[in-house]
Amino acid sequence: MIPLSPSLDRLITEIAKLPGLGRKSAARLALFILRQSEDDARRLADAILDVKQRIHLCSVCANLTEDDLCSVCSDHKRDRGLICVVETPGDVLTLEKTNVYRGLYHVLGGALSPLDGISPQDLRTSELFDRLKDGSVREVILATNPTPEGDVTALFLARELNGRKIAVSRIARGVPIGAELENVDEVTLARALEGRTSV
Amino acid sequence: MIPLSPSLDRLITEIAKLPGLGRKSAARLALFILRQSEDDARRLADAILDVKQRIHLCSVCANLTEDDLCSVCSDHKRDRGLICVVETPGDVLTLEKTNVYRGLYHVLGGALSPLDGISPQDLRTSELFDRLKDGSVREVILATNPTPEGDVTALFLARELNGRKIAVSRIARGVPIGAELENVDEVTLARALEGRTSV
Numbered sequence: 557m558i559p560l561s562p563s564l565d566r567l568i569t570e571i572a573k574l575p576g577l578g579r580k581s582a583a584r585l586a587l588f589i590l591r592q593s594e595d596d597a598r599r600l601a602d603a604i605l606d607v608k609q610r611i612h613l614c615s616v617c618a619n620l621t622e623d624d625l626c627s628v629c630s631d632h633k634r635d636r637g638l639i640c641v642v643e644t645p646g647d648v649l650t651l652e653k654t655n656v657y658r659g660l661y662h663v664l665g666g667a668l669s670p671l672d673g674i675s676p677q678d679l680r681t682s683e684l685f686d687r688l689k690d691g692s693v694r695e696v697i698l699a700t701n702p703t704p705e706g707d708v709t710a711l712f713l714a715r716e717l718n719g720r721k722i723a724v725s726r727i728a729r730g731v732p733i734g735a736e737l738e739n740v741d742e743v744t745l746a747r748a749l750e751g752r753t754s755v
Numbered sequence: 756m757i758p759l760s761p762s763l764d765r766l767i768t769e770i771a772k773l774p775g776l777g778r779k780s781a782a783r784l785a786l787f788i789l790r791q792s793e794d795d796a797r798r799l800a801d802a803i804l805d806v807k808q809r810i811h812l813c814s815v816c817a818n819l820t821e822d823d824l825c826s827v828c829s830d831h832k833r834d835r836g837l838i839c840v841v842e843t844p845g846d847v848l849t850l851e852k853t854n855v856y857r858g859l860y861h862v863l864g865g866a867l868s869p870l871d872g873i874s875p876q877d878l879r880t881s882e883l884f885d886r887l888k889d890g891s892v893r894e895v896i897l898a899t900n901p902t903p904e905g906d907v908t909a910l911f912l913a914r915e916l917n918g919r920k921i922a923v924s925r926i927a928r929g930v931p932i933g934a935e936l937e938n939v940d941e942v943t944l945a946r947a948l949e950g951r952t953s954v
Contacts, residue, residue: 560848561821563809567802573795574784584937585773587845589803590810590819596772597807601800603766604788608796610762611789620789622760646786649759738783 564590613645616687618663618680620645628652628661635659637694641684641713643667643701647737651699654746659697662687667705668712676712684713688722695723697752701737725752763789812844815886817862817879819844827851827860834858836893840883840912842866842900846936850898853945858896861886866904867911875911883912887921894922896951900936924951 560568564586572582589597613619614626621627628634628648638659642648648661664679676682687693698713700706710726717724727748732740740748759767763785771781788796812818813825820826827833827847837858841847847860863878886892897912899905909925916923926947931939939947 561810561819561826563802563805563821564819567806570799570802573799575787576780576783581775583845583848584775586806587843587848588774590806590844592807594807597803600769600772601803603762603769604796604800604803606762607766607785607789608791608793611760620760620763622762627760644786645789646782649782649786 613663617661618645618665618683619648619661633658636692638697639684639687639693639695640697640699642699642737643706643709644738647699647701650738650740650742651745651749654742654749656746656749659695664700664709667700667703667709669705669708679709681713681716685716688717688720691721693722695725697749698724698726699737699749701735702732703734703736727752812862816860817844817864817882818847818860832857835891837896838883838886838892838894839896839898841898841936842905842908846898846900849937849939850944850948853941853948855945855948858894863899863908866899866902866908868904868907878908880912880915884915887916887919890920892921894924896948897923897925898936898948900934901931902933902935926951 567586567589568579568582571577571585572579577585589600610622611620612622614621614629615624616629617626619626619628623630635658639662640651640657640659641662641664642651643664643666645663648663651657651661662680662684664681664684666674666679668674668676668679684696688696696713696717698710700709714724714726728750732744737745766785766788767778767781770776770784771778776784788799809821810819813820813828814823815828816825818825818827822829834857838861839850839856839858840861840863841850842863842865844862847862850856850860861879861883863880863883865873865878867873867875867878883895887895895912895916897909899908913923913925927949931943936944
């Protein structure tokens with residue numbers, strides 16, 4: 557077996573680091589990139605660098621943005637009395653696709669996991685409590701993943717928010733147990749939002 | 756639904772151009788790249804640009820290489836009396852994985868396809884005939900894909916090579932009909948090489 561060209565080998569290795577892509581799929585994509593025009597390859601490489609340089613977290617909700625505030629926080633038509641708490645920015649994208657939710661978000665940056673050593677201080681929980689201080693928020697919807705970690709996180713937040721005169725709800729168990737939010741179809745997610753129950 | 760950050764939207768669009776990746780998979784990969792370190796993202800982008808800048812076709816066999824000659828053509832231990840004709844550089848990589856073949860290659864750059872308007876002039880067929888002129892090659896193995904286009908290409912080459920005092924063979928029908936070479940497992944491919952039949 558001949559050695560691969562070093563640069564091709566390197567590209568396959570880098571692509572194979574992405575989730576869900578084995579070395580065989582990575583080789584297929586690398587050979588496709590080789591066949592693409594120079595312009596196409598440059599557009600892809602630029603897009604990768606661009607996204608890292610331009611995108612950061614919204615200073616209020618930690619959603620992804622290229623500005624100081626994300627497009628949800630800066631949209632004055634959104635209901636500022638409603639905050640939906642999610643684990644990742646990807647979950648915001650997924651929930652937005654339902655076109656049902658009109659409030660704001662709060663991205664925790666993960667879920668509680670004693671086994672992985674992730675405690676409330678590792679998540680953006682204090683930032684959430686700060687946002688509730690001025691009394692303008694009337695309901696917090698807990699939309700963490702329907703996994704053990706997501707459930708524990710929701711339970712923790714529900715307890716912390718107890719007695720604050722803020723309604724706290726959890727998205728309905730329309731979401732299949734054990735799944736990740738980003739893999740759930742929009743219809744199920746929309747139903748889960750509508751059927752949220754008080755906790 | 757909020758608009759995606761322009762740079763994230765652009766990255767998803769560029770990734771979705773790759774084969775086998777829909778917009779949902781592309782979004783998953785783009786969000787992963789966002790979570791990666793700046794260094795990891797730069798390595799991936801550099802690898803993409805590098806592969807386009809460094810890799811070109813071997814001046815003899817049109818396999819991929821970073822030098823003038825590919826690693827097969829420049830390997831003096833390879834049997835120079837044997838040329839294996841394949842459609843793409845990816846097929847060379849796949850055949851090399853079998854560790855069975857010790858001759859040289861010739862990459863056509865595709866297969867004949869009247870429907871797509873691909874005729875012998877669009878492939879590196881005359882370059883193949885040029886390589887046979889000095890009489891040092893005793894056998895040409897036709898390893899085009901076992902698809903209608905690959906079969907027509909093999910038939911065309913077999914006819915052209917007829918009467919040249921060169922043995923012409925086709926890899927055995929151990930390869931599943933209708934499949935692409937790069938998706939065939941190594942064992943089947945090795946058997947197909949060993950069981951090649953004269954045409």
